[in-house]
Amino acid sequence: MIYSSLLTLLSGRMYRASVLLTSLLIVSLNADAAPRKSFEIDFDAEPEVIGDIKPAFLNFEQEPLPSVPIKEIIRRYRQLFDDTSVPEVRIDVLHRLTNLEAIYGDQKERSIEEERELYKKAIDSYEMIVGTGVYYNRIDELLYQTAKAYDFTGQYEKSLKSLEQLVGLYPNSYLAVEAQFRVGEAHFALGQYKKAEKAYKKSLVNSEDSKFYDNAMFMMGWSQFKQGHFNESGKTFINVLDRLNNQAIAQQTNLLEMKGIEGETARDTLRAMSLTFSYEKGAVAIDELLDRVGNKPYSYLLYHQLAELYLSQQRYEDSASAARAYINRFGDDSRSPMMQHSIINSYAKGGFPIKVWEEKERFVDRYGNAYLVLGAGSHSQRTESSSAGAITEANRADVAEWLRQYLDELSHYYYVSAQKAASKAKAGTNSESEKHYRKAGDYYRLLVAAFPADEKVGEYSFLAGESFYKSNNLKMAVVDYEQSAYQTGSHAFALEAGYAAILTHNEIKDGPDPQTAEGQSHRYESIALFTTRFSDDKRVPAVLNDLANEHLASKRFQDARDSSRAVIEHPLATKELKRSSWLVNGHANFELQDYSAAEHAYAMAVDLMGEQQKLIATVNERRAASIYRQGEQLVAAGDRQGGIDQFLRLGRVLPSSELRANAQYDAAVQMLELKQWRKAIVVLSRFQKEFPANPLTESIPEKLIYANLESGNKLEAAEQLVALSKKDVGSDKSRAALYQASELYAAAGVKDKSVVLLTQYVTDYPRPYDLYIEGHNTIAEYYGEKGNTKKRDLWLNKLVRADSKAGAERNARSKFLAASASMVLAQESLDRFAAAKLTLPLKKSLKKKSALLKTSVDQLQKIPEYGVAQLTTEATFKLAEVYRQLGSDIMVSERPASLNELQLEQYEILLEEQAYPFEEKAIEVHEINISRTKNGIYDNWVKESYQVLGTIVPARYLRGEKSIGHDRNIQ
Incomplete structure (x- = not known):
């Protein structure tokens, strides 16, 4: 029955009951009631709105209700319905029964047939009332109840007609919404879906609070669907x-x-x-x-x-x-993992294995990383897409279960597939196998990252490493091998994983691409981890030895020393490994400047080499170098004697070492520093004899010279210098040695040998100019002292010519030496001039003397050009005197014996005429000399000029010399 849901709405809203009904109810409900009634009839009250309508206009008061059981009330209503023939009473009773049953539950005791019969009687009453047209404006309720009764008795078309009348005549009735809904229901039941949709839609208008709203909308959707x-x-x-x-x-x-x-x-x-x-x-x-x-x-x-x-x-x-x-x-919704799981189940149920694998992969690729982001693991993995919000705390357990299952299945599937592909492939690269191994590695790695607490995590990490290794992803393999070995606790695969990591590191190192510093350091750390964690494994000594060599090659000398020491002390190390590690230890200590420890390590290595003479010789050189470095360290620390002892010890311990020469040489150098001259001379001399071809031998003479000089043995030093000067002739070194040797011989009083060397010097080395010109002067002085005027003048002339050609290199000293040499040479000419006598025939002798005069004058006139003041005044004085001397010599020249007195007198006059110009020239030159006093030059030669002028021209110069307050030392 489609109307039962609205029965409660009709309580107090039906037809007005008759007084008879009221009386019957009062009697039947409470025959012994108190004088004050619980309710009374109000005939005058008229309803204002539908909600104010009350059945039979009963006015309920707040009085206690009679204590009558509900079942008894219902029974009496039924009895009243059967007994009365009044339509209004029947309908009202029926409404009240329905209300009571709706409020207090179904306490009916009649059958469906009895119920249907009840409604048939009600229909008769409804029709009678409708026929009268009197129902106090409650026709909508009457139509509703009529439709309900028709529906209950199976008269559906009549029921529909009553409902349509209700909504048509009373669209604003409180029953209109339900009635419209019932119209839709009726049309839907008859398959009239368009009409049903229309009816449902009308029932929705302004009825959102109606309890039929949701059903009406639902049924409208069905109606649309059916259309x-x-x-x-x-x-x-x-x-x-x-x-x-x-x-x-x-x-x-x-x-x-x-x-x-x-x-x-x-x-x-x-x-x-x-x-x-x-x-x-x-x-x-x-x-x-x-x-x-x-x-x-x-x-x-x-x-x-x-x-x-x-x-x-x-x-x-x-x-x-x-x-x-x-x-x-x-994709980011938390239900998406479940939907992906349902895809897998759909394909599994449908028998699509390939699609099942594909969807499992897709599940992992979509949600693997998202699961990690939630905090399950530490690895960041390759994914096609990342659904960051798809996994929450709410669905995490389900996702974890599925992810764990799929990762386990996928990793195993691809690992086995790769093995099969590899077994079928021919020799060479198998791209399919590598591809599958790579996928297996990715899934194993994600499995470890997502479920780090899994009891098989160590095995999974190892298999990830194996997968990456076999797919030629060596760097990735190393990561997982090491994780398996050192980060997943103790398990059966840890040892092999650790060793596999080392082997893989080695392959990377030996591969075509140069290993980075970071990769190299990583390799060392991996080896160190293996040898520490699995120290009792028989492979550890060899691994440690390799590690020591790697550290040494990469200049990690402290680590190399530590690793080599670990091999030496390891009980499982073989003789060969110990020998190798002793060598590494020696090299490392040497680089760390612990040369004493290095010497010891090399000695230990040699003891383990047996008859390998070539290798022994090589190591002994390193040993010698260690001793040598010890000497250097002591010297650097200020202990020169300690350094000497180490240098000399090297020669005693390893006399065949190539470093013996260096050590002996350095010992001599330190002896020189300590002023151990005699010892140094002995060592240096021995070095010259034992190592003549050694490049250091070239510097030995200098050191021997130095030692001999410091020890006072100048002649020995000079001999060494002469020998040194003969090497690399023309070099500055050779030149300096030759000059110094000359000086040493001169200082030792061996002047002859000194001059020989100096003569060679000025012949071979015109530069530097200062030494060159001084050499000429020294040689000239030497010959002057020896009385060899000829050679003296030869070297003086060379000196003058050398200075004249020196150009910009000329200096005050060279000019002085050249001027002095010129003066000496001029003096010789003056002496020859003075010695020449004017004899008869006068013309002939005068010609000769005039030639000597010219030579002297030329020489004297050049001297002032050097700008040496003291020599300029001297040259000027002597020039004046040579003129005066000629005039004087003319006057005292020999007279012809055949002249008479008159002729002699005339001859004298003639001589005076010949002598006068020279006397005047002498006065002129002397006056030039004394004129230099104006420039502050007043020396002995100026003074002498004054005196001569006083003699020649007394009237002019005997009044005394004019003082100008000059310094007589001014040159």
Whole structure:
């Protein structure tokens, strides 16, 4: 019966009861009631609104109700219905019975047939009342009850007609909404879906608070669906779900878990929508609908229910597509992992193994990283996409279970597939095998990262390393090998994982690409971890030895020393390994400047070399170098004697060492520093004899010279210098040695040898000019002292010529020496001039003397050009005197004996005439000399000029010399 839900609405809103009904009720309910009644009839009250209408206008007071059981009241109403023949009373009784049963529960004791018979009688009463047309403006209620009675008795068309009359005549009746809804129900039941839709739609107008609203909207959607209007039905169903979802939220539940009629409506709506979508484009229809109405909080249910529908229809691909469509649209939603899981199940149920594997991969790729982000692990993995918000604390457990299962299956699947591909492939690179190994490695690695507490995590890490290694991803393999060995606790694969990491590091090092500093350091750390964690493994000494050599090669000398010492002390180390490590230890200590420890290590290595003479010789050189460095360290620290002892010890311990010469040489150098001259001379002399071809021998003479000089043995030093000067002739070194040797011989009094060397010097080395010109002067002086005027004058002339050609190199000293040499040479000419006598025939002798005069004058006139003041005044004085001397010599020249007195007198006059110009010239030159006093020059030669002038011209110069207050030392 479609009307039972509205029975309570009719309480107190039916026909006006007769006084008879009221009296009967009072009697039957409370025959012994108190004088004050619990309610009374108010005949004068008129209803203002529908809500004010009361059945029979009963006015209830706040008095205690009679203590009569409800069942008894219901029984008496039934009895009244059967006994009365008044239509109004029957209908009113029927309404009251219905209200009581709705309020207090179904306490009916009659059968369906009895109930139907009851309503047949009521219909007669309804028709009689309608026929009279008198019902106090409550025709809408009467029509409603009539329709209800027709419906209950199976007269559906009459029921529909009554309802249509009600909504047509009374559209504003409080019963109109339900009546309109019932009209829709009737049309729907008759398959009249368009009319049903129209009726449902009308029932929705301004009735959102009606309890029929949700059902009406739901049925309108069905009506649209039945007409094939899928878009309209979809929108309608969405509106239903929107309302129900709000209720579900208020109840803190969801659409699928709602209780009561609302839950049934929600589930029915979802099923209806799934059918709608399945008739259209499947999941595409959902996408299009949501594009129109927007995404909904329950969007997941639309895709899920459709997928479930397809699955129940064994449409596995469609089911998977529906779930996939949700993921594509809501990839970050927390329900997307479950939808991906349902895709896998769909393909599994449909028997699509390849697609199952593909979807499992997709699950891992989509949610593996997101799971890690939530905090499960530490590795960051390769993914096609990352659904950061898809995993929450709420679904994490489910995702973890699926992820764990799929990763385990996928990693194993690809590892086995790679092995099969490798076994089938020919020699060479197998790209398919490598590709599968790479995938296996990725999945093993993600498995470890996602589930670090798994009991098999160590094995998984090892298998990840194996997978990456076999796919030629060596650097990635190292990471997982090391994780398996050192970060996953104790397990059966740890040892081999650690060793595999080392071997893989070695392959990387020996590969085509140069190893980076970071990679090299990583390798060392890996080896150190292995040798520490698995120190009792028989491979450890060899690994440590390799590590020591690696440290040495990379200049990590402290680590090399430590690693080599670990090999030396390891009980499982072989003789060969110890020998190798002693060598590394020696090299490391040598680089660390611990030369004493290096010497010891090299000695220990030699002891383990047996008869390997060539190797022994090589190591002994390193040993010698260690001793040598010890000497250097002592010298640097200020202990020169300690350094000497180490240098000399090297020669005693390893006399065949190539470093012996250097050590002996350095010992001599330090002896010189300590002024151990005699010892140094002995060592240096021995060095010259023992190592004549050694480049250091070239510097020995200098050091011997120095030592001999410091020890006072100048002649020995000079001999060394002479020998040195004969090497690399023309070099500055040779030149300086030759000059110094000459000086040493001169200082030692061996002047003859000194001059010989000096003569060689000025012959071979015109530069530097100062030494060159001084050498000429020294040689000239030497010959002067020896009385060899000829050679003296030769060297004086060379000196003058050398200075004249010196150009810009001339200096005050060279000019002085040249002027002095010129004066000496001029003096010789003056002496020859003075010695020449004027004899008869005078003309002949005068010619000769005049020639000597010219020579002297020329020489004297050049001297002032040097600008040497003291020599300039001397030259001027002597020039004047040579003129005066000639005049005087003319006057005292020999007279012819044949002259008479007169002739002699005339001859004298003639001589005076010849002598006079020379006397005048002498006066002129002397006056030039004394004129230099104006320039502050007043020396002995100027003074002498004054005196001569006083003699020659007494009237002019005997009055005394004019003093100008000059300094007689001014030159």
